[in-house]
Amino acid sequence: MKIIPHKLAAVVYLALLLSCNAGKNIRQDQAAVSDKALKDCFSIPIGVAVGPYNLKGDEAAFILKQFNSLTPENAMKMGPIHPRPDRYNWRDADSIVDFAQRNGLRIRGHNLCWHNQAPGWFFTDSSGKAVSKEVLLRRLREHIQAVVGRYKGKIYAWDVVNEAISDKPDEYLRNSRWLQICGEDYIAKAFEYAHEADPDALLFYNDYNEISPIKREKMYRLVKGLKDAGIPITGIGLQGHWAINEPSKAQLDSTIGRFAGLGLTIQITELDISVYPKEHDARPRRPEDADTAFTPAREAKQAEVYRNCFEVFKKYRKQISGITFWNVSDRSSWLDDFPVRNRKDHPLLFDSNLKPKKALPAIAQYSW
Ligand code: HAH
Numbered sequence: 001m002k003i004i005p006h007k008l009a010a011v012v013y014l015a016l017l018l019s020c021n022a023g024k025n026i027r028q029d030q031a032a033v034s035d036k037a038l039k040d041c042f043s044i045p046i047g048v049a050v051g052p053y054n055l056k057g058d059e060a061a062f063i064l065k066q067f068n069s070l071t072p073e074n075a076m077k078m079g080p081i082h083p084r085p086d087r088y089n090w091r092d093a094d095s096i097v098d099f100a101q102r103n104g105l106r107i108r109g110h111n112l113c114w115h116n117q118a119p120g121w122f123f124t125d126s127s128g129k130a131v132s133k134e135v136l137l138r139r140l141r142e143h144i145q146a147v148v149g150r151y152k153g154k155i156y157a158w159d160v161v162n163e164a165i166s167d168k169p170d171e172y173l174r175n176s177r178w179l180q181i182c183g184e185d186y187i188a189k190a191f192e193y194a195h196e197a198d199p200d201a202l203l204f205y206n207d208y209n210e211i212s213p214i215k216r217e218k219m220y221r222l223v224k225g226l227k228d229a230g231i232p233i234t235g236i237g238l239q240g241h242w243a244i245n246e247p248s249k250a251q252l253d254s255t256i257g258r259f260a261g262l263g264l265t266i267q268i269t270e271l272d273i274s275v276y277p278k279e280h281d282a283r284p285r286r287p288e289d290a291d292t293a294f295t296p297a298r299e300a301k302q303a304e305v306y307r308n309c310f311e312v313f314k315k316y317r318k319q320i321s322g323i324t325f326w327n328v329s330d331r332s333s334w335l336d337d338f339p340v341r342n343r344k345d346h347p348l349l350f351d352s353n354l355k356p357k358k359a360l361p362a363i364a365q366y367s368w
Pocket of ligand 1 (some may be wrong): 209241
């Protein structure tokens with residue numbers, strides 16, 4: 001067959017045009033996924049942990065675009081908000097609540113009873129001796145009444161008790177001042193006081209390392225015990241402080257699956273994925289800790305862990321009623337100082353310039 005040059009040119013031109021257009025459509029689809037705000041990818045509240053410093057400048061507008069729920073990272077913890085018996089420090093908490101209210105975001109309160117960041121005065125009398133169970137529970141009730149009462153109707157969910165379970169395999173509850181003085185009653189009491197102060201708020205037990213089968217069973221025992229005893233617990237908070245090497249899909253599936261049948265709602269309350277293999281305790285610096293670059297290999301691995309998590313979250317979408325990220329972007333994260341001080345981490349969906357990382361489209365494909 002004789003090929004006529006200008007006909008060949010036309011065919012080549014047409015083929016090129018078609019393939020370019022096909023490419024353009026794919027690129028447009030990808031852009032559509034990653035341009036879409038995070039909160040608009042999911043039909044449940046998508047939150048972020050903040051301090052007042054996040055609510056100004058470029059981060060304020062960014063938060064409003066990407067998230068529709070706020071958790072005060074520190075401002076409502078016992079120490080910061082109630083530093084002395086006769087003094088509440090409302091300033092930071094109020095500023096976060098005002099920002100959320102002005103802009104129509106929900107608020108998850110964090111937290112009402114914890115062994116950490118709890119001021120020493122709670123547990124001691126004026127001579128420094130440990131107080132009685134009765135005094136400690138009275139102080140807890142007054143504290144919860146004041147904090148929950150102040151934000152009644154504005155905070156839709158509270159982490160009532162945080163991290164009460166021991167990390168030691170053979171120990172059930174953490175050997176905290178709360179446990180030492182009150183026995184395990186303080187946990188149920190905290191829920192009762194919170195319910196009394198705001199009967200409409202959702203009330204959560206919140207903890208970490210939930211993917212460990214041993215800790216998970218202890219959490220199950222605790223929340224099931226509370227529920228069966230008629231204590232007003234409505235949800236379980238899985239913190240979700242994970243890392244480049246965990247969780248596997250199977251680990252996460254069996255974790256969420258374990259809690260799914262309890263008749264409690266589940267929220268992922270503090271999600272981040274460290275680029276360093278998981279370590280649970282603070283430790284001194286080692287030479288390899290100097291290697292903090294966010295390499296393409298780390299980015300790809302992290303995106304895969306995020307992807308796996310959201311694939312499993314989607315499977316349990318009927319049980320999961322909220323997901324909160326623990327900090328706004330890689331500009332600043334609590335993991336920059338934990339478990340190793342001053343080791344830069346990159347655990348979030350957005351980089352230090354607030355630009356989406358590979359993890360964002362990786363999770364957006366599991367929108368619901
Ligand atoms: C969380 N603990 C706390 O709930 C939160 O209030 C704080 O701001 C940061 C993290 C997590 C945690 C852990 O994953 C391992 C050891 C201790 C604490």
